[in-house]
Amino acid sequence: MGQRNLRSTAVALALWSCSITAAASAEQIAEATFDDKMLALIAAVDSGSIETGDAVTQCVGNFAAESKTEKLRDVIAGFLGVPREAAFETGCGAVIRLLDTGEFSADDLRQLIEGKNARSKAVLSGQLLRALYFKHEAGA
Amino acid sequence: MNLSVSKCAAALSITLMLTACAGAPGSGGRSLPEVLNYARQHPEHRQANITDCELAINKRPSSFPFQTFFAGFFDVPEESGGQAFCAALVEATISGDFTQAEQDVFRKPTAIRGRGPMGGLLRDLIAAHERLKSQAADNEGTRSLPVASAS
Numbered sequence: 001m002g003q004r005n006l007r008s009t010a011v012a013l014a015l016w017s018c019s020i021t022a023a024a025s026a027e028q029i030a031e032a033t034f035d036d037k038m039l040a041l042i043a044a045v046d047s048g049s050i051e052t053g054d055a056v057t058q059c060v061g062n063f064a065a066e067s068k069t070e071k072l073r074d075v076i077a078g079f080l081g082v083p084r085e086a087a088f089e090t091g092c093g094a095v096i097r098l099l100d101t102g103e104f105s106a107d108d109l110r111q112l113i114e115g116k117n118a119r120s121k122a123v124l125s126g127q128l129l130r131a132l133y134f135k136h137e138a139g140a
Numbered sequence: 141m142n143l144s145v146s147k148c149a150a151a152l153s154i155t156l157m158l159t160a161c162a163g164a165p166g167s168g169g170r171s172l173p174e175v176l177n178y179a180r181q182h183p184e185h186r187q188a189n190i191t192d193c194e195l196a197i198n199k200r201p202s203s204f205p206f207q208t209f210f211a212g213f214f215d216v217p218e219e220s221g222g223q224a225f226c227a228a229l230v231e232a233t234i235s236g237d238f239t240q241a242e243q244d245v246f247r248k249p250t251a252i253r254g255r256g257p258m259g260g261l262l263r264d265l266i267a268a269h270e271r272l273k274s275q276a277a278d279n280e281g282t283r284s285l286p287v288a289s290a291s
Binding site: 119 | 204205208209210211212213214215218254255256257258259260261262263266
């Protein structure tokens with residue numbers, strides 16, 4: 001359970017930034033996994049090829065399209081102190097702003113998804129949650 | 141990658157809630173819920189409650205690098221992650237942010253209680269940690285204030 005859960009934990013946090021590039025074809029979108037979409041969005045935000053608002057919209061859309069995100073919605077809502085209905089938009093908004101400002105690096109987010117080191121991913125997960133909290137509180 | 145969000149939420153739930161609040165016995169036989177109950181009744185024993193909390197969580201087998209996660213979460217050295225978690229949990233409990241009713245919710249199966257309480261507890265924890273940090277800074281500042289001359 002450990003490695004899978006740890007990895008899943010990291011992805012749960014990082015998935016808040018998950019989405020797809022604007023250039024992806026419909027076929028690619030259909031085939032892309034959550035992680036693929038997340039990595040593509042991170043790349044797009046990191047390169048400046050997508051507007052912040054569009055990135056947030058894509059992120060929210062991805063979550064809305066995934067039926068299994070409802071449980072994560074509750075966690076985010078509780079952690080950020082927002083209604084369930086606003087959870088994804090709030091979480092996605094905070095992650096994208098963190099990336100935009102460089103307060104959380106694209107490399108660290110990639111590491112959360114693709115990294116193999118459990119301890120490294122654990123500390124990054126904690127750091128991302130912390131960063132999300134303060135980003136949200138600052139903007140609330 | 142073949143990860144699902146349900147796994148993500150389950151992982152968060154398992155690693156945080158079960159580790160924190162499911163009731164593993166500490167060295168003195170006190171489970172974490174018992175430690176928190178005692179903290180509400182005896183807030184003057186804060187340090188002893190923190191110590192008992194650490195004993196309880198250190199006895200709990202977990203494959204998740206709990207200390208490491210909370211080191212990142214609280215922005216403290218890795219070796220201090222567990223201590224910071226317990227200090228924050230006891231502070232949240234004593235302050236009334238983490239109430240008995242909220243604690244009792246975790247006795248219910250996840251399928252019934254949902255994941256919201258876990259998010260709320262994490263929020264309480266980070267707020268408590270920041271409050272303790274601020275208090276420590278204030279105390280440090282008070283100690284370093286120049287003493288007024290009596291003359």
